[in-house]
Amino acid sequence: MSSQVTTGQVVETVGGVYRVRTGDRTVEASLRGRLKHRGRERDRVVIGDEVEFAREPGGGAVIEAVLPRRTQLSRRPSWSRFAKVVAANLDRLVVVASVADPPPSRRVIDRMLVMGESGGMECRFVLNKVELPGGRAVAEEFAAAYRDAGYAVIATSAVTGEGIDDFRALVRAGSSALVGPSGVGKSSLLNAVDPGLSLLTREVGRRSRAGRHTTVSSRLIALAGGGRVADTPGFSDAGPGNLKARDLGRCFADFRPFIGHCQFNDCIHLHEPGCAILAAVADGRIQSERHDSYRIILDEL
Ligand SMILES: Nc1nc2c(ncn2[C@@H]2O[C@H](COP(=O)(O)OP(=O)(O)O)[C@@H](O)[C@H]2O)c(=O)[nH]1
Ligand SMILES: [Mg+2]
Numbered sequence: 001m002s003s004q005v006t007t008g009q010v011v012e013t014v015g016g017v018y019r020v021r022t023g024d025r026t027v028e029a030s031l032r033g034r035l036k037h038r039g040r041e042r043d044r045v046v047i048g049d050e051v052e053f054a055r056e057p058g059g060g061a062v063i064e065a066v067l068p069r070r071t072q073l074s075r076r077p078s079w080s081r082f083a084k085v086v087a088a089n090l091d092r093l094v095v096v097a098s099v100a101d102p103p104p105s106r107r108v109i110d111r112m113l114v115m116g117e118s119g120g121m122e123c124r125f126v127l128n129k130v131e132l133p134g135g136r137a138v139a140e141e142f143a144a145a146y147r148d149a150g151y152a153v154i155a156t157s158a159v160t161g162e163g164i165d166d167f168r169a170l171v172r173a174g175s176s177a178l179v180g181p182s183g184v185g186k187s188s189l190l191n192a193v194d195p196g197l198s199l200l201t202r203e204v205g206r207r208s209r210a211g212r213h214t215t216v217s218s219r220l221i222a223l224a225g226g227g228r229v230a231d232t233p234g235f236s237d238a239g240p241g242n243l244k245a246r247d248l249g250r251c252f253a254d255f256r257p258f259i260g261h262c263q264f265n266d267c268i269h270l271h272e273p274g275c276a277i278l279a280a281v282a283d284g285r286i287q288s289e290r291h292d293s294y295r296i297i298l299d300e301l
């Protein structure tokens with residue numbers, strides 16, 4: 001008797017256990033040793049992955065195949081040179097910074113935007129803590145710079161509630177991952193949208209409490225009122241992952257109109273004569289701050 005194959009989405013991984021949502025049920029599954037990959041990727045199975053699983057006679061379920069990924073979120077653990085895929089098929093990456101405490105860094109914001117672009121996600125930018133003294137001016141400066149670079153910006157305060165309606169509307173559609181330095185207010189923003197989540201704030205992370213060697217889970221959290229957010233512990237927010245140098249320019253939304261117009265096909269937009277990107281930087285159509293970030297990230301690839 002052959003077991004029946006069903007498709008579902010991985011919503012939680014803990015060690016070797018995968019919780020798979022199918023219809024309105026969630027089943028616990030293990031992995032078939034010889035997993036079939038319907039897409040090109042050969043990575044491990046992560047939250048958001050669409051999988052085919054079979055029910056076992058004993059009542060369990062086994063994941064047999066992973067379907068092609070629409071998007072992927074890759075991050076580099078602080079202890080490694082290499083990026084790992086931590087979530088698949090998310091619709092968007094929400095880059096979160098704060099106007100102060102910690103202050104926003106264009107380098108850090110740009111790296112995170114590259115992370116989202118390289119994984120095929122829609123990128124949004126949230127600037128939190130706008131109610132702090134001087135916050136309004138910082139918010140306006142950053143909002144103008146990033147709007148100009150092609151990224152919509154939402155200014156928020158988890159303390160006063162400013163901008164929370166816009167943030168809620170954003171995360172209620174489809175699935176999102178929030179990324180940003182610790183302390184900017186990611187957990188606070190999600191708690192403001194859905195108080196029932198009771199996420200720990202001040203980065204009393206599950207990892208730091210549990211200790212380095214304890215197995216921690218990754219989850220896709222369903223928000224009350226709709227939308228899902230990825231919760232992936234234990235990763236530094238650094239680095240665009242295993243991107244090829246020649247693909248980096250495309251991960252800058254403001255560079256894209258100029259790509260393909262350089263004199264040389266293999267131009268990497270650093271010093272080459274006839275470079276359309278450098279020309280756009282020279283006359284202000286691309287911000288030099290953005291090209292500075294490009295140069296720094298390219299250097300690391
Ligand atoms: N002033 C102010 N503080 C905030 C705001 N949002 C969060 N915080 C505080 O910033 C700290 C870090 O918040 P948390 O949500 O843990 O940040 P995370 O590390 O990004 O998840 C906590 O002490 C929060 O109370 C805000 O909008 N304004
Ligand atoms: Mg947090």
Ligand SMILES: [Zn+2]
Binds near residue numbers: 268
């Ligand atoms: Zn060029």
